[in-house]
Amino acid sequence: MHPDPTRTDLLSARDTCEILGINQATLYAYVSRGLLESRPGPDHRSRLYSRQDVERLAQRKQAGRGAARGAAQSLDRGLPVLETRISLIRPDGPYYRGKSAIAAVHDGATLEDIARLLWDCGEQDPFAVEIDPHWPATVAAIAGDARLPPLERAMSAIPLLALEVRHSFNSAPRVRHEIAATLLRHNAALLVSQAPFAGPVHRLLAQCWRPDDEVFAELVRAALVVCADHELNVSAFAARVVASTGAHLHGTVCSGLAALSGPRHGGATARAHALIADAGEAPSVRDFIATRWQRGDDLPGFGHALYPHGDPRAAEILARLRETQTDSPMMSRLEEIIAVAEEISGQRPNIDLLLASICQVHGLPATPALVMFAAGRLAGWLAHALEQQALGRLIRPRASYTGVTPSLEE
Structure with missing residues (x-):
């Protein structure tokens, strides 16, 4: 193979800029940052650049664009960015360590x-x-203040509860569990806003909202199970990033909250709740949904990017509501909202709507x-925190x- 007689190992600034797709100011910035090395030209005023270095840099830039594009897409339900053994999302719902969440319900x-x-x-x-049924003095006032919004009450008290945990940084799995x-x-x-309770979480919640209603308690149990984890959702990822710093579990929970x-x-649950109320009060559910959709408003509680054919978690809760609320006027209204929304938008209900x-x-x-x-989701945040800290690696994109x-003057 004979060498190309037109090819030279040194390129002018103009040719270099053309290959790299940059202007001369950027070229000079590359030189100042050490990305390229320049050499004197034949007239001692111009500069020349190694073709090999320029082509290598062009390849790096192209690869970088692809990597950056892939990384950006990964941040919005795109390519996987972390390995986990905790949960898997499939068309039939989430799987927890290989076991179906729906089957677990x-x-x-x-x-x-x-x-x-x-x-x-x-x-x-x-x-x-054993769990102490009394709050420590440091959090008692906050924990018992029912006027505070739930998330804010928890986020205020949990860091103070961490001060009471002697082994919060202990790495032994048994202690951490x-x-x-x-x-x-x-x-x-x-x-x-209740005292610590040693029984199942679903019974604590159900007793607060509908005392002695076993059917309702079963609904809450099912909801907690299907909500326990959903891979790297926003809150789980936030908790995982914080956990990667070595922060105690209380800190990771606060980041998730x-x-x-x-x-x-x-x-999204509050917005879905409002949609059901507003549609139910409208003279026509069909007109209400159609008007929203036609003017470009979303339908809170409908559609899910990871479940294009419908959210199985929502389907499970909906089936249970249908079994227990056969004579409920509100259930009839809900059925109409779901049917009309799917007909007009093509979207099916997600877990937010069913909660x-x-x-x-x-x-x-x-x-x-x-x-x-x-x-429910706190179980998943803790799982991700435990897994990340066992890896011992910092998440730093x-x-x-x-x-x-x-500017070059700087």
Whole structure:
């Protein structure tokens, strides 16, 4: 193979800029940052650049664009960015360590059963540890103040509860599981402004909202189980990032609660609750849904990017409501809303709508829907925190800078 006689190993600034797709100011910035080396030209005023270095840099830039694009897409339900053994999302719903969440509901699993599975406790039962039924003096006033919103009450008290945990940084799995179990119970009690409770979380919540209603308690149990984890959702990822710093489990839980407080995450249950109420009060459910859809408004509680054919978690809760609320006028209205929304938008209900529906059908405000979500999902946050800290690695992604380019004078 003969060498190309037109090819030279040195390129002019103009040719270099053309290959790299940059202007001369950027070229000079590359040189100042050490990305390229320049050499004197034949007239001692121009500069030349190694073709090999330029082509190598061009390849790096192209790869970088692809990596940056892939990373950006990964941050919004795109390519996987972390490995986990905790949960898998499939068309038929989430799987917790290989076991179907929907099947677990049918088998009568409690949130505590699911927590043991997600935390990989094996034969250990961290919930067998005794729990003090009284709040420490440092949090008693906050924990008992029912005027505070649930998430804010929990986020205020949990950091103070951490001060009471002697072994919060202990790395032994058994100790960490016991801390997690107590924290799961404390969080649930804080969300409903009750004293710490040693029984199942679903019974604590159900007794607060509809005392001695076994059918309702079963609905709450099912909701907690299907909400326990959903892979790297926003709040789980936030908790995982914080856990990667080595922060104690109480700190990771607070980060999850903070993420959940946003209107595009946990706040979706309140918006779904409002949609059901507004549609029910409208003269025509069809006209109400159609008008919203035609003017470009979303339908809170409908559609899910990871379940294009319908959210199986929602389908499970809806089936249970249908079994227990056959004569309920509110249930009939809900059925109409669901049918019309699917006909007009093509979207099916997601778990946010069904958490809100549990409340609407039972005459409850929107808050219990968010509480069920937060109480259940805490099991998953703790699982991700435990897994991340066992890896012992910091999560520290890089950003692609798109701001003002520094001037050469600086």
